[in-house]
Amino acid sequence: MNILFATSEAVPLAKTGGLADVAGALPKALCGRGADTRIIMPKYEDIPWDFLERFETVDVFSVQLGWRIQYCGLLKGVVDGVVYYLIDNEYYFRRHGLYGYEDDPERFVFFCSAVMESIRRLDFRPDIIHCHDWQTGLIPFLLRRRYAFDPAFAGTYSVFTIHNLRYQGIFGKEKMMDLIGMGPEIFDDYGLGHNDAANCMKGGLQFADKLTTVSETYANEIQHPFYGEGLDGLLRWRAGDLSGIVNGIDTDLFDPMNDPAIDTPYRNSLPRKRRNKLALQRELGLPESEEIPVIGIVSRMVEQKGFDLIEGVFGELLDEPVQFAVLGSGDWRYEEMFRYAAEHRKDKIAVRLGYDDGLARRIYAGSDMYLMPSLFEPCGLSQLLALRYRTVPIVRETGGLVDTVRPYNEYTGEGSGFSFSSYNAHEMLYTIQRALRLYKDENAWKSIVLNGTKDDYSWSRSAKAYLAIYEQLASKRKEQESWPVTS
Template identity: 45%
Template sequence: MKLLFVAAEGAPFSKTGGLGDVIGALPKSLAKSGHDVRVILPYYDMVEAKFGDQIEDILHFETKVGWRSQYVGVKRIVRDGVTFYFIDNQHYFFRGHVYGDFDDGERFAFFQLAALETMERVDFVPDVLHAHDYHTAMIPFLLKEKYRWIQAYHGIKTVLTIHNLEFQGQFDPGMLWDLFGVGFERYADGTLRWNDCLNWMKAGILYADRVTTVSPSYAHEIMTAEYGCGLDQILRMESGKVTGIVNGIDADLYNPETDPLLTHHFSLSDLSGKAASKRALQERVGLPVRDDVPLFGIVSRLTRQKGFDVVVEELHQLLQKDIQIVLLGTGDPGFENAFAWFGQAYPDKLSANITFDVQLAQEIYAASDVFLMPSRFEPCGLSQMMAMRYGTLPLVHEVGGLRDTVQPFNAVDGSGTGFSFNNLSGYWFNWAVDEALAVYYNDKQAWYGLQEQAMTRDFSWDTASQRYNDLYQSL
C-alpha cells in the first residue's frame, strides 16, 4: 500500500512526547513490511540545526491561507526506508519550539493546506492518509470538502489517531474562511461546531474513515463523560469506527544488553549489570549505596494528569518506609517545589532531579526496582513498557494503556509484570506500594519471576504495526 503520515512532530527530527515517538517508529516498521511509506512534517529550526546538511530541497510553491499567499518549501530525506517530506516556512516554524504560540491555529492550518497540496506535486497520492492529533485533524474534512474537485484524491482513505483528547484545537469559527478558505455551511449546520467554537478534533472524528486511539482501554474510556473531554457523545455516536491499538517501543533502542547510554549492560540470564547500575545511580544522585533497599524510579512530567497530587500527599508517609526514590522530571511548579522540599528533608531517601536529562532517564529505567506511574488517565504511556524491558516493575493506576500493558501480580500463580491499583487515592496507592515491598523483601523468587515476565513481553513496533496494517487493509 501507499501510506502517508501527516503529523506536527516526529522523532528523530522533532519530538515533545509520545506522538513524536510513534511517528519515528511506526512508519519505519510498516516500511519493513514492504509498503511505500512517506511522512510529512513541519521544517522546524531544530530540524535545520540537526539535519539541515542532509536534507535536500525539491520544490517550492505558494499556497493560499485564506486571503494570504504563503511560501511553501518542500524538502526531503530518506531514512530507514521511509521518505520524509518537510514543509518549510520560516515565519511559521522557526520559533525555537514546536507548540505553544498564540497563532498555533494559523501555523497548523497552513501546514495542513500545504501538506495536502504537496501530495500531487511530489507525485505521491496515498491509498491511506493517516493524520495524528488535532494539529492535522482537519485534513479528512479538507479532503472531502475543499479539495474534492481534485480527481486523484477521491480514492484516499483517512485515519485519525487520537494520542491525547485533552487538546482539541478549539478556535473562532471565522477561521474557516479566514484561514482554510472554505464556506460556513458545515459550521452553521453544527457539524464542525462544539461549544460555540470550531473544533478541529470533532471535525476529524466525524470526517475520518477510521479513528484510532493508542490503547483499547483508552478507546472505551473516551466514550465516557469522565475521560471524554466533552466529546464523549460524538465518540459514542461514531463508536463503530473507533478502535484502540497499543503503541510499541523501539526494542532495538531500548535494550539493556546494548543501550549506548548505559555503563553497565545486563540481560535476563545475568542481572549483575542491573545491580551495578543501581549502585552507580545511587552514587550519582547522592543516595546511600545499598543493594538491599528497593529503589523506586520516576521519570515523568510532573502534572496532575500523571497522578502526582496523590504521590505528594502520600510522600511523608511513603518516606517512613525503608525505600529510596529517585525522581527526574519538570512540570507544575507546585509539584517541583514539593519534591525539592522532600528531597532536602529526606536526603537519604529521595533524590529530586528537577530537570530533563536523557541519559539519567535511561539510568533510572535500568537501575530501579520499581517504576512509579500512577496516572489519572493515560492514553497509552511508553514509560511503563520501557521500564519492563529493563526488568523494572511498573506500579500503575489501572487506566488506559497502563491497564492494557501491565499485568498485575497474582500471588496465587506468580503471574504478572508489575503492580496496580484500581482507585486513584492515597489509600490504594499505599496498598500497591506495600504489596510491592512485601514481594521484594519476602519472596525473591517471585520478584525474579515478575522481572522475567516483564523483560520477555513483546512491545516491539513490529508486533504493534501489524494491527495498523490490518486496519489499512480493511479500508
C-alpha cells in the same frame, strides 16, 4: 500500499512527547512489512542541522489561507531509512519550540493546507493519509469537503489517531472561516463546530475514514463522559470505525544489553541489573545499597500523571524503606515538593529537574520499580520502557496501563507489575507497600521481573494491526473501483 504520515512531530527530528515516538518508529515498522510509508511534518527551527543537511528542496509554491498567500517550501530527505518531507515556512515554524504560541491555530491550519497541496507535488501517491492529533485534524475534513472531487485524491482515504483527546485545537469560528475561506456551513452538526467554537480534533473524528487510539482500554474510556473531553457522543457514534492499538517501543533503541548510556549491560540477570542500581545511587548521591529498593519516576510533573496522589501521601512514602530517583519538570508546586524533599531527605530522594535522555535510561535500568499513577493515560510508553529494562511497573488501572501491565497474583505467580483501580492516594500507597514487601522475597521478585519479559511490545505487533486497518480501506477502494459506471 503507500502511506503518508502527517504529524506535527517525529523522532529523531523533533519531539515534545509520545506522539513523536509513535510517528518516528511506526513508519519504520510499516516499511519493514512492505508498506511504503513516509512522513510529512513542519520544518522547525529546532530540528538539528545534522538531519537538515540531508534534505533538498523539491518544490516551492504558495498556499492560500483566506486572504493570505503564504510561501511554502517542500523538502525531501531520508532519515533512518524512512523518507521524510518537510513543510518550510519561516513565518510559522522558524521559532524555538514546537507549540505554545498564540497563533498555533493559524500555524497548523497552514500546515494542514500545505500538506494537501504538497500531495499534488510528491513523487508518490498516498493511498492512506494517516493523521495524528489535533494539529492534523483538518486534513480529513479538507479531503472530504474541499478535495472531494479532485482527481488527485481519488481513492485516497484517511486514518486519524488520537494520542491525547484533551488537546483539541479549539478557537473561534470567525478565525477558522477566515483561515480556510469557507462559510458558516462548515459548523453544522456534521462539521467543525463544537460548543460554539471551531474544533480541529473534531475535524479528524468526524471526517476520517477510520479512527484509532493508542490502547484498547482508552478507546473504550473516551466513549464515556469522564474521559471523553466533551466528544464522547461523537466517539460513540463512530464506535464502529474506532480501534485501540497499543503503542510499541523501538526494542533496538531501548535494549539494556546494548545501551551505551547505562553502566552494566544485562538481559534477565538481576545481579547485573543491580550493578546499574549502585551506579545510579552513586550518580545521584543516594546511599549505595542493593537491598534498598529504588522507585524511578521519569515524567511531566502534572496532575494528569498522578502527582497529586504522590503529594497526598508523600510523607508516608518517604518513611518507607525505599529510595526515589526522579527526573522531570512541570507544575511549580510539584517541582517544589520534590526539590524540598531532596534537600531535606538526601538519603531518600534525588531529583533532577528537566530532561536528560541518558539519565532517563539509567533510571529505567537502575530502578527496581517504576511509579506511574496516572489519572488517565491513553497508552503510555514509560511502563513499556520499564518492562524492557526489567523494572517492575506500579500503575493505576487506566488506558494503556491496563492493557500492558498485568497485576501480580501471589497465588498463581502470574503478572508483571502492580496496579490499583481507584484514583486514591492511599490505595496507591498500599499498592507500593505491597510491592516493597514482595521485593524482600527474592524468588517472587525474580518471577515478577521474568513475567514482564514474556509480552511483545515491539512495533512489529502494532504495525500488523495498523496494516489490517489500511487493508480494510484498500479493499473498500477496490470494491468501489469495480462498481459499474452508469450514465
